[in-house]
Amino acid sequence: MLSYIMKRILSAIPVLLVVSIVIFLIIHITPGNPASVILGEEATPEQIAELEESLGLNLPIHQQYFSWIAGVFQGDLGTSYFMKAPVTESIANSIVPTISLAIFAQIIALLIAIPIGVLAANKRGSFADSSMMVFALLGMSIPSFLLALLLVLLFGVQLGWLPVAGFRPLSEGLLIHLQYLILPAISLGAIQAALIARMTRSSILEVLNMNYIKSARAKGVKNFSLILKHAFRNALLPILTVVGQTFGTLITGAVVVETVFNIPGIGQLVINSIERRDFAVIQGVVLFITVLYIFLNLIIDILYGMIDPRVRLDRK
Amino acid sequence: MQNETLLEVSNLKTHFGSDTGFVTAVDGISFHVEEGEILGVVGESGCGKSVTAESILRLHDEKFNTMYEGEIKYKGENLLKLPLSKMENIRGNEISMIFQDPMSSLNPVYTIGNQITEALLLHQDISKKEAHNKAIELLELVGIPSPEKRITEYPHELSGGMQQRVMIAIGLACQPSLLIADEPTTALDVTIQAQILDIMLRLNKELKMGVIFITHDLGVVAEICDRVAVMYLGQIVEEARTIDLFEQPLHPYTSGLLESIPKMDGDRSKKLNVVKGSVPSLDSIPQGCRFASRCPFADELCLKEMPELRPFKDEEGSKVRCWHAEKILNERKKEHVSTD
Numbered sequence: 157m158l159s160y161i162m163k164r165i166l167s168a169i170p171v172l173l174v175v176s177i178v179i180f181l182i183i184h185i186t187p188g189n190p191a192s193v194i195l196g197e198e199a200t201p202e203q204i205a206e207l208e209e210s211l212g213l214n215l216p217i218h219q220q221y222f223s224w225i226a227g228v229f230q231g232d233l234g235t236s237y238f239m240k241a242p243v244t245e246s247i248a249n250s251i252v253p254t255i256s257l258a259i260f261a262q263i264i265a266l267l268i269a270i271p272i273g274v275l276a277a278n279k280r281g282s283f284a285d286s287s288m289m290v291f292a293l294l295g296m297s298i299p300s301f302l303l304a305l306l307l308v309l310l311f312g313v314q315l316g317w318l319p320v321a322g323f324r325p326l327s328e329g330l331l332i333h334l335q336y337l338i339l340p341a342i343s344l345g346a347i348q349a350a351l352i353a354r355m356t357r358s359s360i361l362e363v364l365n366m367n368y369i370k371s372a373r374a375k376g377v378k379n380f381s382l383i384l385k386h387a388f389r390n391a392l393l394p395i396l397t398v399v400g401q402t403f404g405t406l407i408t409g410a411v412v413v414e415t416v417f418n419i420p421g422i423g424q425l426v427i428n429s430i431e432r433r434d435f436a437v438i439q440g441v442v443l444f445i446t447v448l449y450i451f452l453n454l455i456i457d458i459l460y461g462m463i464d465p466r467v468r469l470d471r472k
Numbered sequence: 473m474q475n476e477t478l479l480e481v482s483n484l485k486t487h488f489g490s491d492t493g494f495v496t497a498v499d500g501i502s503f504h505v506e507e508g509e510i511l512g513v514v515g516e517s518g519c520g521k522s523v524t525a526e527s528i529l530r531l532h533d534e535k536f537n538t539m540y541e542g543e544i545k546y547k548g549e550n551l552l553k554l555p556l557s558k559m560e561n562i563r564g565n566e567i568s569m570i571f572q573d574p575m576s577s578l579n580p581v582y583t584i585g586n587q588i589t590e591a592l593l594l595h596q597d598i599s600k601k602e603a604h605n606k607a608i609e610l611l612e613l614v615g616i617p618s619p620e621k622r623i624t625e626y627p628h629e630l631s632g633g634m635q636q637r638v639m640i641a642i643g644l645a646c647q648p649s650l651l652i653a654d655e656p657t658t659a660l661d662v663t664i665q666a667q668i669l670d671i672m673l674r675l676n677k678e679l680k681m682g683v684i685f686i687t688h689d690l691g692v693v694a695e696i697c698d699r700v701a702v703m704y705l706g707q708i709v710e711e712a713r714t715i716d717l718f719e720q721p722l723h724p725y726t727s728g729l730l731e732s733i734p735k736m737d738g739d740r741s742k743k744l745n746v747v748k749g750s751v752p753s754l755d756s757i758p759q760g761c762r763f764a765s766r767c768p769f770a771d772e773l774c775l776k777e778m779p780e781l782r783p784f785k786d787e788e789g790s791k792v793r794c795w796h797a798e799k800i801l802n803e804r805k806k807e808h809v810s811t812d
Contacts, residue, residue, distance in 0.1 A: 281536065367576040374529055374571075375591045375642060376564035379556075389581050464581055465626040 161454065168450045172443065176228065179442045180221050183435050189213075190237045190433040211237055224439070233440035238432045243440035246425060251444075253323050254414070254421035258406040260337050261345035262399070269349040270395075273356020278383055280361060289357070295350030300409065304343035304416040311339060323419040340417045344409060348402055355398045359391035366390070392463050400456035404449045475506040478650055478682040479528070479567075480545040486520075486527045489537035495754040497523040499706040500542070502781070505650065508680040510673075512697030512714065514687060514729070518751050520706040521686045522572070525652045528684075529563050530556075546650070565595040568643040572655040574635035578627035584611075584638045585623035591645040610641040614671055633664035640668070644675060650682045651675075657692065669696055690733055694718055699789075702726050705751055705762040708781055712790040722784055722792040724767045724800060761795070769796055 191207040192199060208214045212223065224234055233243035272292070276285045312320035319336050326333045363369065364387055372386045411423030422441060429437040460467045486498040498520045505511045513521050523532075530551065532538035544551040546567065551559065563569075568591075571577040579587060588610060589603040598606070604623070611619035614637040627635055636656060643651055653672065657665040673696055676683050685697055693700055693714060700717050702710040702725065710723040721727040728747035749766040752758060760777055764770040773795050784790040784797060794800070 367571060367573060368579040370526075370531055371569070371571050371577040371639070371642075372579065372590075373531055374563055374569040376560050376562070376594050377590070378560055386579055390579070466580055466628050 157458075161458075164454050164457070168447075171450065172446060173225075175446045176225060176439070176443055177221070179439055180224070181217075183438055184217055184220075188433045190435060193431075193433045194238060224436075228443065233443070234436035236429075236434055236437050238429075238434045238437075243436050246437060247422070247440055247444050250420060250422045250425040252325070253419050254407055254410050254423065256326065256333070257337055257340055257344065257410055257413070257419065257421060258403065260334070260341040261348065261406055262403055264341050265345035265348035265352055266399070268345075269352035270356055272349075272353040273395075274360060274383060274388065276353070276357045277360035277364070277387075278379075280357075285357075289354065292350040292353045295346045296354075298346065300343045300347065301412050301416055303346055304340065304413055307339045307343055308416075321416075321418045323417075323421075340413045340419060343416075344406060344413045347409075348406060351402060352395060352398055355395050356391065359394045360387050363387045363390045389463060393460060396456055396459055396463070400452055403452055404445070407445060407448065475508055477504050478507050478509075478547065479505040479684075481524075481528070481543070482545070483542040484524070484527060484544060485541040486523050486532065487539040487541070488532070489539075490755075492755060494539070496757075497706055497754060498527060501703075501706075501708055503701050503708060503711060505682045505684055507649070507682055508676065509699065510676060510683040510685055510697045512685050512687065512693040512700040513703060514690060514693055514700060515703035516688060516747075516751055519703045521688075521703055522654050523706075524703070525569065525654050525684060525686055528652060529567060529569055530559055531569075561595070564591050564642075564648070565646045566648055567650045567652065568646070568648040569652040569654065570636070570639050570643045570656045573659050574632055574639050575627075575659065577639055578635055580627055583624055583626055584630070588623075588638070588642050588645060591642050595646045606645070607641070610645055611638070613644070613675075614638070614641045615667065616641075633660055633668070636660060636664075636668055637671070640671060644679075647679060648681065650684070652684045652686070654686045655688070656685075658687070658689070665692075672696070690729060702729070705757065706754070707762060707793065708791075709763065709793045710791065711781070712784075712787065716787055716790055720787070720801070722787070722790060722797045722801065723763075723794050724769055725763050727804075728766075761793075769800055771796075 189204070189208075191204045191211065191213060195203055195207060205214070212220060215223075227234055231244070233247070235242055236246060239246060272288050276288045279285045308320055311318045318339055322336055324332050324336045360383065364383075369382065369386055372382055377386065407422065410419075410421055411426060413419070414421045414423035415427065422445075425437065426441050428434075429441070481504065482502045484498055484501045485496055487494045487496050501520075501524055503511065513524065515521050526532060527540060528544055528551070530540065534540065540552050542552070546562070551562065554562070578584065585604065585607055588607040589600065592598060592603040592606055593600070596603075608619045608623055611622060616622050616634060616637050622630070622634075627638070630638065636659075640656070651672070656672070657668050660668065669692065672683065672685075675681060685693070687693060697714045700710075700712060700714050701708045702717075702723065704725050710717070710721070710726045712722070717726065718730065721730055725747065728745070731745035732747060734744055747766060752762070752765065758765055759775070761767070761770065761774040761779055764774040767774065777795075779793050779795045781791050781793040784792045786798075
């Protein structure tokens with residue numbers, strides 16, 4: 157198992173290198189100059205050139221890349237042009253609210269989606285099934301910012317049950333932390349929930365057609381445990397894949413929701429950095445999210461092995 | 473000694489809903505199985521053997537797209553009228569079933585021990601520990617070496633023959649009175665096939681268990697079955713004691729099947745007889761006799777009217793669904809005399 161994890165981590169390095177080159181090129185090809193943004197519209201060409209030189213932006217692009225990537229390998233993502241602080245530090249500060257939001261959204265999505273998917277599969281073809289799937293389609297179609305605004309309007313403004321916006325760190329207490337997170341998490345998790353519900357339903361239906369379900373039924377297994385014991389665990393693999401793939405989009409998708417709810421997360425950091433043409437931060441964040449994706453995929457692969465003995469890695 | 477009738481199926485029909493309406497996969501089947509008896513059910517693929525077997529346990533989802541008609545009396549009780557919860561008590565306990573493809577019939581994510589003890593725990597009031605010990609005994613019974621070790625393994629770690637033994641162990645876990653074996657040896661190679669048949673035959677004798685053995689292998693039928701029902705397109709076309717069926721097939725379809733078996737002492741230069749054509753699809757069932765389109769003896773009557781399954785007078789216990797059974801038999805006898 158350990159050697160497998162090591163192998164996976166090593167194989168991630170080329171992926172990261174490619175990503176780093178692509179992101180570096182894209183950023184440097186897009187129009188806009190950090191020096192002129194920092195100095196404002198009044199700045200003279202001489203001032204801009206001077207700042208460019210001090211930031212290293214006047215060097216040939218491959219030199220800029222190599223000096224950056226050399227730092228990355230030492231854990232130094234560079235220094236923000238604008239905030240004058242190390243990029244790692246700004247990411248570390250903004251990632252906490254985003255991760256908190258993403259995990260909470262994921263939990264809500266799973267809590268809603270899995271029972272709905274299982275129920276719909278069990279009652280396939282019935283009115284309950286179709287109405288749940290229509291509901292899921294609705295959840296997938298509604299843009300998260302719209303849902304966010306509607307939720308704020310209802311629970312924040314009309315009913316006054318929950319705060320309208322803002323963020324409280326976990327250190328202020330779990331309850332208050334969640335109170336501020338619940339609306340953003342629902343708006344972020346809705347699409348996720350819809351996706352997982354549909355996947356759960358179709359995955360279970362597929363498994364229900366398998367021979368081993370028929371033989372379990374012939375054994376006298378009751379319908380309830382037929383679905384929960386025999387079908388669900390087998391159906392979990394595709395569901396897990398969807399969860400793994402979309403958890404990453406939760407983090408990137410948080411950009412919109414963070415803006416609506418004014419949460420100081422990674423989304424806001426990215427948006428602000430793009431406006432300021434703060435190349436170092438953008439590169440750092442993208443690279444960081446790539447690492448996160450790779451890490452998530454690794455976890456999903458390890459979970460596969462726990463669910464399905466056929467993909468177990470360390471047996472004999 | 474007269475054995476008790478274990479299962480009596482009368483006029484069973486199984487309809488499946490599809491996009492184009494209902495199709496009737498099993499159309500008015502009647503047969504019975506006695507205690508300790510092995511009944512063979514033979515026929516080509518797609519003629520409704522498996523559906524018949526699965527209908528006995530009502531494995532097709534009635535809430536979804538299936539409709540049963542007729543009567544399936546097990547020990548005097550009509551299974552089709554039982555509530556589902558009662559049915560669940562019968563499945564795997566009173567009547568169990570072994571399926572065609574062992575590789576896909578075991579749940580891949582649970583150990584075989586788990587799957588055997590599940591059957592025990594469902595139907596018997598015993599502790600997990602006892603169930604575990606019993607599972608080991610069962611594995612021993614079906615001839616799996618070092619069962620204590622095997623019991624913790626997953627299906628994919630076993631060979632096909634071993635998997636089918638596990639299926640049999642599950643089927644026999646609660647000592648059922650009736651075992652339905654749906655082509656249990658089709659997916660296995662010949663030596664394993666013989667071993668599996670041997671186990672089933674032994675248990676049939678020891679436990680006086682009734683067996684419905686579904687197969688398209690007439691060789692296997694000759695070897696183990698007491699009686700045979702031949703199915704064609706959802707109906708039984710002939711039913712007879714095995715010995716009678718092989719000596720004197722009554723239905724042209726049965727003789728066709730028998731003639732299509734290659735013989736060791738046969739003439740190599742002669743072409744093997746086959747039943748011409750193929751089984752028509754269920755949504756284009758011919759009027760009249762269902763076999764007429766492939767039958768060398770068919771006449772107008774056959775094309776127009778469907779014969780009933782009727783007792784054949786010369787042969788006790790034999791039944792045939794053919795207008796011309798007597799005529800065909802006489803002709804064949806004459807032929808034999810003239811060639812001899």
